[in-house]
Amino acid sequence: MKTISLGTDHAGYHLKEVVKKYLQDKGFQIVDYGAFSNEPVDYADFVIPAAEAVANGEADLGLVFGGSGNGEAIAANKVKGVRCALCWNVKSALLAKEHNNANVIALGGRMVSDAEALKIVDHWLEASFEGGRHLRRIQKVGDYETRQSGES
Secondary structure (H helix, E strand, C coil): CCEEEEEECHHHHHHHHHHHHHHHHCCCEEEECCCCCCCCCCCHHHHHHHHHHHHCCCCCEEEEEECCCHHHHHHHCCCCCCCEEECCCHHHHHHHHHCCCCCEEEEECCCCCHHHHHHHHHHHHHCCCCCCHHHHHHHHHHHHHHHHHCCC
């Protein structure tokens, strides 16, 4: 079974806990980087480690949560090797995997209901990357990322 890393701020805490239990009940291994309450915190402190776990292979996939999910997606995408998509509905989750091979998604606890979030997660997990022209496109993004970091 796949390992999934989780990271959130206070605004996404409730949704993280709902999704965490759901995934555990389905047999997924979970690595929870926090936050562990709804007390105000800075999302980067929890989202970046969750994204790094995906980038370094400690987790197969990642889910990050916030109020809107915007800041969390931005933070996760700062980690080399992460392709994080902000998903507010099932269609965006499907395209995130099918076209962008997103290995992390961001969900907004103030934007989606618990039930909708579980549908989003299920569809994302069940979807497959289509490759083809989409592979060429994500490779161009990866090539740019490598040039920016000065690697050869």
